[in-house]
Amino acid sequence: MTKNHGQQTVDARMSLRQAVQLCAQHLCDIGLVLNEEMIVPFSFRNCMIFLSKPDGQLQVDVAVSQPVQMDHAIQSMHLNTRFVMNEMVAQAISLYGAEGDQAFAMSFLFRDGCGLVKFGQDKAYLVELIERMPLSFDHQVVFAEIEE
DSSP states (O other): OEEETTEEEOOOEEEHHHHHHHHHHHHHHHTOOOOTTOEEEEEOSSOEEEEEOTTSSOEEEEEOSOOEEOOOOGGGTGGGHHHHHHHHHHHHHHHHOTTOOTTOEEEEEOSSOEEEEEEOTTSSEEEEEESSOOEEOOOEEEOSOOOO
16 A cells, blocks of 8 residues: 555555456455356446356456457346347357357446357357356456566
């Protein structure tokens, strides 16, 4: 902490490892245990982190691009779900190409939740719709240390 004209300020930068630990600690604090079908989103100043446990192991997906705003409510889509998911993939392809990248993840914000598009191991885009708003942290995640 540093003093700035009588006020305390906190350095709001943290490593990706620290950010994931903060997310996991929050889950522990509220007593939420991840299961195979659950994805929990977290929003930071410069990225979104999604925690899941699809096969018993903690999986962390990080979307570093700004979330795309979608003017839809996930719970009321029903018949339009396929259309919206295709729209999400089309946006991902326009930014990252049809070939994708294993490190790629793109986030979307809906009126009542969020979405994640990532390039899966089977060389295809995977789309997740998450009926949960991300918990926001006022931190910037530093992905690589810059030598000064």
